[in-house]
Amino acid sequence: xxxxxxxxxxxxxxxxxxxxxxxxxxxxxxxxxxxxxxxxxxxxxxxxxxxxxxxxxxxxxxxxxxxxxxxxxxxxxxxxxxxxxxxxxxxxxxxxxxxxxxxxxxxxxxxxxxxxxxxxxxxxxxxxxxxxxxxxxxxxxxxxxxxxxxxxxxxxxxxxxxxxxxxxxxxxxxxxxxxxxxxxxxxxxxxxxxxxxxxxxxxxxxxxxxxxxxxxxxxxxxxxxxxxxxxxxxxxxxxxxxxxxxxxxxxxxxxxxxxxxxxxxxxxxxxxxxxxxxxxxxxxxxxxxxxxxxxxxxxxxxxxxxxxxxxxxxxxxxxxxxxxxxxxxxxxxxxxxxxxxxxxxxxxxxxxxxxxxxxxxxxxxxxxxxxxxxxxxxxxxxxxxxxxxxxxxxxxxxxxxxxxxxxxxxxxxxxxxxxxxxxxxxxxxxxxxxxxxxxxxxxxxxxxxxxxxxxxxxxxxxxxxxxxxxxxxxxxxx
Amino acid sequence: xxxxxxxxxxxxxxxxxxxxxxxxxxxxxxxxxxxxxxxxxxxxxxxxxxxxxxxxxxxxxxxxxxxxxxxxxxxxxxxxxxxxxxxxxxxxxxxxxxxxxxxxxxxxxxxxxxxxxxxxxxxxxxxxxxxxxxxxxxxxxxxxxxxxxxxxxxxxxxxxxxxxxxxxxxxxxxxxxxxxxxxxxxxxxxxxxxxxxxxxxxxxxxxxxxxxxxxxxxxxxxxxxxxxxxxxxxxxxxxxxxxxxxxxxxxxxxxxxxxxxxxxxxxxxxxxxxxxxxxxxxxxxxxxxxxxxxxxxxxxxxxxxxxxxxxxxxxxxxxxxxxxxxxxxxxxxxxxxxxxxxxxxxxxxxxxxxxxxxxxxxxxxxxxxxxxxxxxxxxxxxxxxxxxxxxx
Numbered sequence: 001x002x003x004x005x006x007x008x009x010x011x012x013x014x015x016x017x018x019x020x021x022x023x024x025x026x027x028x029x030x031x032x033x034x035x036x037x038x039x040x041x042x043x044x045x046x047x048x049x050x051x052x053x054x055x056x057x058x059x060x061x062x063x064x065x066x067x068x069x070x071x072x073x074x075x076x077x078x079x080x081x082x083x084x085x086x087x088x089x090x091x092x093x094x095x096x097x098x099x100x101x102x103x104x105x106x107x108x109x110x111x112x113x114x115x116x117x118x119x120x121x122x123x124x125x126x127x128x129x130x131x132x133x134x135x136x137x138x139x140x141x142x143x144x145x146x147x148x149x150x151x152x153x154x155x156x157x158x159x160x161x162x163x164x165x166x167x168x169x170x171x172x173x174x175x176x177x178x179x180x181x182x183x184x185x186x187x188x189x190x191x192x193x194x195x196x197x198x199x200x201x202x203x204x205x206x207x208x209x210x211x212x213x214x215x216x217x218x219x220x221x222x223x224x225x226x227x228x229x230x231x232x233x234x235x236x237x238x239x240x241x242x243x244x245x246x247x248x249x250x251x252x253x254x255x256x257x258x259x260x261x262x263x264x265x266x267x268x269x270x271x272x273x274x275x276x277x278x279x280x281x282x283x284x285x286x287x288x289x290x291x292x293x294x295x296x297x298x299x300x301x302x303x304x305x306x307x308x309x310x311x312x313x314x315x316x317x318x319x320x321x322x323x324x325x326x327x328x329x330x331x332x333x334x335x336x337x338x339x340x341x342x343x344x345x346x347x348x349x350x351x352x353x354x355x356x357x358x359x360x361x362x363x364x365x366x367x368x369x370x371x372x373x374x375x376x377x378x379x380x381x382x383x384x385x386x387x388x389x390x391x392x393x394x395x396x397x398x399x400x401x402x403x404x405x406x407x408x409x410x411x412x413x414x415x416x417x418x419x420x421x422x423x424x425x426x427x428x429x430x431x432x433x434x435x436x437x438x439x440x441x442x443x444x445x446x447x448x449x450x451x452x453x454x455x456x457x458x459x460x461x462x463x464x465x466x467x468x469x470x471x472x473x474x475x476x477x478x
Numbered sequence: 479x480x481x482x483x484x485x486x487x488x489x490x491x492x493x494x495x496x497x498x499x500x501x502x503x504x505x506x507x508x509x510x511x512x513x514x515x516x517x518x519x520x521x522x523x524x525x526x527x528x529x530x531x532x533x534x535x536x537x538x539x540x541x542x543x544x545x546x547x548x549x550x551x552x553x554x555x556x557x558x559x560x561x562x563x564x565x566x567x568x569x570x571x572x573x574x575x576x577x578x579x580x581x582x583x584x585x586x587x588x589x590x591x592x593x594x595x596x597x598x599x600x601x602x603x604x605x606x607x608x609x610x611x612x613x614x615x616x617x618x619x620x621x622x623x624x625x626x627x628x629x630x631x632x633x634x635x636x637x638x639x640x641x642x643x644x645x646x647x648x649x650x651x652x653x654x655x656x657x658x659x660x661x662x663x664x665x666x667x668x669x670x671x672x673x674x675x676x677x678x679x680x681x682x683x684x685x686x687x688x689x690x691x692x693x694x695x696x697x698x699x700x701x702x703x704x705x706x707x708x709x710x711x712x713x714x715x716x717x718x719x720x721x722x723x724x725x726x727x728x729x730x731x732x733x734x735x736x737x738x739x740x741x742x743x744x745x746x747x748x749x750x751x752x753x754x755x756x757x758x759x760x761x762x763x764x765x766x767x768x769x770x771x772x773x774x775x776x777x778x779x780x781x782x783x784x785x786x787x788x789x790x791x792x793x794x795x796x797x798x799x800x801x802x803x804x805x806x807x808x809x810x811x812x813x814x815x816x817x818x819x820x821x822x823x824x825x826x827x828x829x830x831x832x833x834x835x836x837x838x839x840x841x842x843x844x845x846x847x848x849x850x851x852x853x854x855x856x857x858x859x860x861x862x863x864x865x866x867x868x869x870x
Contacts, residue, residue, distance in 0.1 A: 164554045170552070268677065
């Protein structure tokens with residue numbers, strides 16, 4: 001958080017914590033205001049025969065859920081809502097129309113926002129406003145989610161009240177980048193929502209446009225033994241340190257930080273962030289030999305019990321671990337497992353497969369990889385290993401300084417809508433490392449270049465690039 | 479909170495009381511006590527059954543997590559019901575995962591099991607599960623997706639509905655863990671890929687097949703033409719002045735790859751088209767560094783039609799790929815690793831997929847994807863080429 005000095009505003013374990021009742025908008029009678037029977041017989045405003053087909057089948061139906069919200073809004077009544085009561089009815093209607101016609105009915109966004117910020121709100125308008133007036137204006141507000149998406153119900157219920165009172169009552173939990181997303185508000189309600197969020201929830205909005213997008217992290221040390229650094233702490237500290245960049249677009253295009261605690265990459269930082277912080281270690285994998293024997297004796301299920309749905313036969317340490325190891329740096333002599341850690345590339349396979357016997361090392365930190373992005377424009381790119389290891393300790397000053405160096409270069413050299421990875425592509429990895437003051441290392445490449453077109457620098461060549469044709473001709477007459 | 483129309487905001491004094499740059503609420507206050515106590519001290523974990531995880535700390539403390547699948551489009555009524563359950567079983571603590579699943583965490587196993595039973599018993603009026611547990615280990619977990627026709631201006635298909643149809647078909651694999659390795663399905667409704675599906679085992683991608691329609695009036699009035707021209711990665715857009723003297727653009731349709739980047743810059747160049755739009759399927763990507771390096775998904779089906787409301791062709795094709803993989807891959811082998819081991823020619827054969835010229839790369843660095851080797855396997859695709867070349 002949040003409001004300075006109120007980091008425990010909502011903490012249930014604290015005596016004076018804020019409760020839903022302190023800030024709620026709706027009374028209990030407004031919340032449980034319909035019966036199952038009413039829901040069964042409820043007819044939304046528009047017939048939706050195609051969407052109704054999506055109520056069938058076992059996976060949770062968003063259509064059933066939208067109908068429930070439509071009924072709830074109707075029962076709450078327009079007097080208790082600032083956004084049209086029929087917003088969800090009309091949403092169902094406009095989506096049904098798209099199902100009939102095979103084309104979207106949402107218009108290109110307009111520029112809307114809150115004062116002093118240039119991001120966090122996306123304007124959205126319907127192109128069938130006569131038919132669906134309740135969703136004519138249907139803006140999105142991105143709300144910066146707490147680390148690892150932890151919540152308590154006081155906070156969530158308060159969030160729900162804002163979403164329903166000043167919005168359509170429909171959310172994305174969560175948007176692709178990680179924000180809690182409120183759908184369906186109007187321009188008039190943006191400032192009131194922002195004030196409610198900052199004053200009562202103690203929570204800011206997220207990023208959009210050409211700014212730092214809302215950073216996200218894995219569950220990390222909160223509940224994972226693989227976490228090599230404090231992903232939650234670092235994500236939070238970095239988000240706070242880069243608030244200006246997050247709210248006020250000053251970049252060539254979007255920029256993403258993502259924080260993965262280990263090379264399993266649960267938040268996909270390696271594929272989805274301009275700057276990926278991925279946990280790693282530089283000492284030895286910890287081995288519990290007794291537990292290894294227990295795996296060999298089939299007393300512990302392989303892969304943390306995640307493969308029990310099929311019959312894969314008895315665990316065979318040789319074929320499943322030793323032979324699969326990508327660098328063949330492991331040995332099993334029938335009693336003891338040994339690892340040549342210098343040759344280990346920390347792929348996580350053996351640890352994932354035997355989590356009760358093997359653990360990541362104790363001397364941990366993170367690798368930094370730069371430049372990932374989805375295909376628009378120059379094709380998809382994965383991020384490039386740039387810094388092999390860095391300790392990551394609160395308050396993460398070295399990572400902040402590194403990030404600013406990278407961003408300064410990108411702001412200076414990047415073209416409009418050019419992602420960091422595209423800039424690296426255009427200017428070359430060698431330029432990037434020169435700017436960052438890093439020496440080259442073979443770990444930056446899959447293999448060295450196969451073309452010999454090296455652009456040497458003038459000062460690498462005795463005499464530089466200035467040529468003297470007379471001197472040349474003195475040795476080589478025409 | 480204020481119920482006033484403008485709440486705490488006073489438009490006459492817009493800066494008064496404004497709080498800015500406060501960031502997200504601190505995560506520490508939302509963690510269940512068992513996680514706070516053992517923060518950074520977890521030793522190992524075990525999945526007790528699909529949807530139920532146990533994490534054990536250095537001190538022997540245990541945290542039990544119950545995971546269930548959620549559509550990412552969610553009403554506040556749905557969230558409130560999740561809150562009711564969290565209050566009943568977990569002292570009001572709950573979290574979401576990166577893949578739109580929800581987790582309840584408790585230090586008591588019997589509470590977790592009772593909670594799990596409760597979750598699986600709740601259904602929508604329409605018959606679907608509200609909170610189906612599962613999505614752990616080698617299941618096919620929740621399909622992450624984008625907005626689609628529910629809220630986006632550039633989609634080539636719907637997201638929530640297509641995902642619902644595919645997830646219904648894969649539901650048993652959400653509830654069990656029979657896959658050889660993790661199998662991640664992701665969906666993005668246009669090339670912008672806010673869902674970043676480019677590294678998924680199976681990716682569903684909304685795809686336009688027609689160049690933009692040009693609204694000369696709107697291009698002239700509402701767009702920065704130089705930015706529109708510069709936005710095209712293939713230099714297919716040129717500024718022109720119409721006979722009536724209006725400034726607008728033309729598009730070289732031969733060059734256009736329908737990426738929609740121009741539409742992002744200019745509302746006068748819409749792409750959506752009922753006949754043109756549909757779904758591409760990509761396969762074999764991964765994000766994890768486990769065993770092999772992370773890799774991109776490859777296009778294996780260039781286009782399937784939008785068949786509302788339940789996209790039977792897409793559902794059937796995904797099903798074919800999943801079953802071929804489940805049957806043939808070795809344990810720990812991700813879909814992309816499997817395809818590489820058996821050869822992509824065998825992948826197409828085993829999955830029963832067509833291979834057409836659309837799948838030969840012709841964008842930048844295409845040559846890197848060409849096979850420059852005599853190592854190949856004979857399949858029907860190969861015989862067809864030999865015949866066409868007059869060799870057989």
